[in-house]
Amino acid sequence: ELRRWREAPEFNFEPKDHVSLASASLDLEAAAKISGARFSVLKGPLARLHRALTQFMIDTHVREHGYEEVYVPFVVDRDILVGTGQLPKFEDDLFAIVGDRDQFLIPTAEVPVTNLIRDTILKAGELPLRFVAHTPCFRSEAGNYGKDTHGIFRQHQFEKVELVQVVRPEDSWDALDELTGHAEAILRKLELPYRAVALCAGDLGFAAAKTIDLEVWLPAERRYREISSCSNFLDFQARRMLARYRSADSGRPDYVHTINGSGLAVGRTLIAVLENYQDGTGVVHLPDALRDYMGGISRVEF
Template sequence: MLDPKLLRDDLASTAQRLAARGYTLDVDTLATLETRRKVLQASTQELQNERNVRSKSIGKAKASGEDIAPLLAKVGTLGEELDAAKAELSTLLAQIDTICAGIPNLPHESVPAGEDENDNVEISRFMTPPEFAFEPKDHVDVSAGLANGLDFETASKLTGSRFVVMHSHIAAMHRALAQFMLDTHTRQHGYAEVYVPYLVNHDSLFGTGQLPKFGADLFHTQPATEEGQSLSLIPTAEVPLTNIVRDSIVDEAQLPLKMTAHTPCFRSEAGSYGRDTRGLIRQHQFDKVELVQIVKPEDSFAALEELTGHAEAILQALVLPYRKMVLCVGDMGFGACKTYDLEVWLPGQQAYREISSCSNMQDFQARRMQARYRAKGAKKPDLVHTLNGSGLAVGRTLVAVLENYQQADGSVAVPEVLQPYMNGLTVIPANA
């Protein structure tokens, strides 16, 4: 949610900034509603004031034993007028809320212009893509060369397409990756490990911005139209982690709050059919180790650099080639003000593919969640800034390891940092 003051006082320039990221703000409608709101709110409050004053006088009269009948008569139609005004005002407010809830965040000045992923700008690279002495396979074929690995056929029997069953060393490596990531973030990067629910309510989804606009991307336990009790599977641990501070005022001394969690993520991915249908890249269920920071406003951009660095540290420790991109305005997510994507090199695809996305949401989510902190000496609590990033997507990291660590004989070397997590295993042998 944007600061309502921006929409009242700087409507035109705000609309212009939104247009840069491809969002058309209906300025005229909003301005009209806003003007009407102001008038209506003032007149409603006036009516309420009148009612309060008169009711009070009735109370006093009654207490002193006077006849209250004439006073009651005087109140007369006030109630009806007030009800009508209240009804109109609440409809109006609901209309304004609906519009405001659907407005994306404003991009930071440093974010490059552009329409889609083709306009993202490369910031840096780690390693150069390795040369293979043989034709590198993609992860599906690499796995197929092992004794037992990724099993899409069984998953589709159990559930459907875009799910996977993992066996044996691959399942163990998947687990090892998550463990390694968690350990690194908690022991070296200062994050507190958190275990969170995988089902969340609508308030949480509204808080981080998945609702009301992106409900179709989620799995719901009940029809989404049903009011109130419907729970949804988390599309990312960002939702439960960030909402921990929803509706609360955090002590300044507690900031920055740095939290990490390993969870499965569930996405119905409505818009992506036909893309990445092969392999693990785009699944309805995947694991991710998420990083979330709750910080003071003045620290959020430094925190974005730091958090992105924490995700990079994982790739570096795994010795996987990657590049760091800054997303252009058109490719950023709904609530983001600035986003870095980390793209890992996949020899099987001869391409860099997204493996982490790190964003500074500024106060966009905090305003939706009413997540605030009280600065020492300040009279009013202030909205916190929230950040999140993948550190990393576990399934895609597994893909990257399988493809980058494949060997000529069909076996897969185990990255050094994972070996302690895999009982000292150094190589996943090829199928004999």
């Protein structure tokens, strides 16, 4: 554990989970009829709050953190997933598209956004690049059967605001700290208790050299749960994508380094706001940072 921010709230009542709190606006049965398990239908104030969180995150990263917003495809070719390291190892966790072309639904915006620099040689002066994208993400959760089946914490379809940085090799460790700080800024603006945890080598993903997880406090579970994972891939992805820059010193092409992380997972942030801001009467008071995005209201009732 690296650090904690803000004490977990103390309630003089038994805190409800997000499903109980928002049951009138969360229709899991309708979603199951349409698509099966691990899908959701959000209605009314819940859908509006989900949209408000998304817009708040994007605006913060663009206006305050200097990211360029990009809108990218949600369907990608096989070699694009090879480039960022999801394939060949994690094919079971992907949704393949039936057709003549070998394509998949994206599991994270990291895939299309990082591949924007595929097969390119950038000028040193163009770095760093900072991209932010909001996309749906699609995962089969093949290795998580029976895990987190209650509510919307772990879904086949969910939304994230993703941060990607492309930097010179000597800058990548500072960039990881910076990007992690940008994700943390969202949690702080929403005044949500969280902790930052550095993953040990055995828990690292296939491609990452270092990963810092941000975990938000969920009162109903009485524990911290992952809401963002920020990773430095060094030149692993760049080598697979042939993404380079021309060094100002030597003039020779060298591989860039790539860093990414969620800023944040929207559905999990929604859960955290609902559970941390409940007052025991069915009312959820909104963080100050969200009120302009919710038409000026200070509370929602389900």
